[in-house]
Amino acid sequence: MKPHLFLLAMAGLAAAGLAAPASAQDTIKIGELNSYKSQPAFLDPYKKGLELAVEEVNASGGVLGKKLEVVMRDDGANPGEAVRVAEELVTREGVVAIAGTFLSHIGLAVTNFAGQKKVFFLAAEPLTDKITWQNGNKYTYRLRATTYMQTAMLMPAAIAAKKKKWALVYPNFEYGQSAAENFKALLKKAQPDVEFVTEQAPPLGKVDAGAVAQAIDDAKPDAIFNVLFGPDLTKFVREGNTRGVFKDRVVVSLLSGEPEYLDPLKDEAPVGWIVTGYPWDKITTPEHKAFLAAYQKKYNDYPRLGSIVGYSTIKSMAAGINKAKSTDTDKLVEAFKGLKVDSPFGPFEYRASDHQATMGAFVGKIALEGGKGTMTDFKYVDGASVLPSDEEVKKLRPADAN
Template sequence: MNRKHFLAALATLTAGLASTGAQAQGGPIKIGEVNSYKVQPAFLEPYKKGMELAVEEINAAGGLLGRKVELITRDDNGNPGDAVRAAEELVSREKVDVLTGAFLSNIGLALTDFAKQKKFFYLASEPLTDKIVWQNGNRYTYRLRPSTYMQSAMLVPEAAKLKKKRWAIVYPNYEYGQSAAATFKQLLKAAQPDVEFVAEQAPPLGKLDAGSVVQALADAKPDAIMNVLFGADLAKFVREGNTRGLFQGREVVSMLTGEPEYLDPLKDETPNGWIVTGYPWYGIQTPEHKAFYLAYHRKFNDYPRLGSVVGYSAIKSLAAGITKAKSTDTEKLIAAFKGLELMTPFGKAVYRPQDNQSTMGAFVGKTKNDKGRGTMVDYVYLDGAKFQPTDAEVKKLRPAE
């Protein structure tokens, strides 16, 4: 090869290497997300929209670390095995920088274990079981939404004010329902030692035999009922309970029922006076929520659901963590998320260094059938930081790292 050709070839090679380096430096930050889109569409369609809005806002502001953000989602079919396989594909083939997602608690636990095994950063956005940050917690896993403990702790003071002795409880028989039921019983017993749980019904998720469950609860003659059902199971339970008079003269405390995903479909069957956790989007007047609502409505011509807030806040959490870490490196992200603060549509949230749990709170209020439309009234926002066990208790519950 003569000198002229050699120099030309060298210039081409150098330019190619520079281009490759620039692409590597300027390539997108990839967020891998796994969820049960086909199985739980009521929550997860708005959730995905919330994520998309957050990504759009971040990219419009210049991205993260000078790079665009790309969201890559996978459906887990409501199956923990499929979720782990999807996560593996995202990490090994798609080369995502971080993982987030999960709706069902059993899937959240499977991804929590995956993160531990692969030493890969995972933000559990939605699953609520306490085990994600306590018994099965690990340094690679953080969680956004208020847990079953936190939501039970918000509801128990209201339940105790009712001064009802005989309680029945109904919950879906999988990790979230079991965790919520156990925590509610534990905390109510501590607040009201004379309480009795006279009936327990735990139907399989999505397979509620409403007639037999409602009849069994009625036969126990409770003074009050704690309900942990959601989605289609909740709708069937409410319909059958209304038909058979289960709720007449009885107080009901109900986790998640005030979320628009589950309250809206009840329409004219909405019961009055249930004490619930939820999301009264139509009445929140804080500046951060107004800004979120307007941006969401402008993009989708729809009102947000709780899933919208969770999806949006999950992406914003990752953005805040990556910005603080100045990197997508797992170890640097772990350090950055310890005590990480960010502003969500519900106000400030902090990721607790004690257990990697966010302090995002929830609204507690009562259901009202407003001319055939389910709404929340008399609601108040409760800061999740105030509904946690002591640091000493957390230390006992969480494995040493």
């Protein structure tokens, strides 16, 4: 290469090198990882809600005067892969914090990573109580109502049913195990003579629905507590309907009122089940109406519960960074203590005591309208009303978690 051409090329490279950091300085990057390929029913709407929130945050001036950028990765629905991806987001992408995860055991792996590496982590969706209690750490917060919270929301209906013999069915991983243990403990405390006549715990995504439904029917329970979701729920409901397993039995069920899981059932939706969920078309609060209008305008589609979670995750991150007036990890950790966030479900806050958000959930009954499942007789339960006190939390969390 001729000398003058070489010098021109080097000048060009130098200019390119200087340009990249300047651009990066105008952007605040959040890393996001999730099981997009394995859990699309929830996470496709989640991604849409997230992107809508990023658009709104940036249209209103961004955070600290900079554009918010989210770098998204799939975690392979595998704890080891999730940790590798989290490490890559921090070291290669230079994100200031990480957020996301769906499955509870993935969320726990990233919680552990955040604690060891001193990286801020907002667990968006995983429901296991351990994330904010037994395995909690200084650097991890969680958005969505936990298994304990949602089970406690269903407890008044379970107690009011006054049924002695219960069957339990749940996916055999952290979320399902946690939900079943919470349900048994809470119901036993309220109704000491209760009996749990069978527990069916199939592997996640591999339910033999016919065998499970038959085993429950053979145990002759008076009532059923269900924790299955996604395709497992669809298969279980269809087999249960075919065998008459739900006939004349009270069924209390986590998550089954969410459109992600109701929609695939269409007119097979199990009428009368008492559920937590999201009646998107019936909520009339100003906050939700504004969110619904913006979501439908952008996507020409209705939101799912995942849309709410994705949207509120980004709104939380933006609010936390703005309150901290910094992207420094320790300042962000402090800013999230007592952080108040506006959401489509109304305002909520992140508790300083256990880093758990107080965003609640809707509880109601499944009904059929227009040939598809929906929720009726529902009410919104504030998450703060079903959380243990700060004093109780001290016994649940590690001493150094705050």
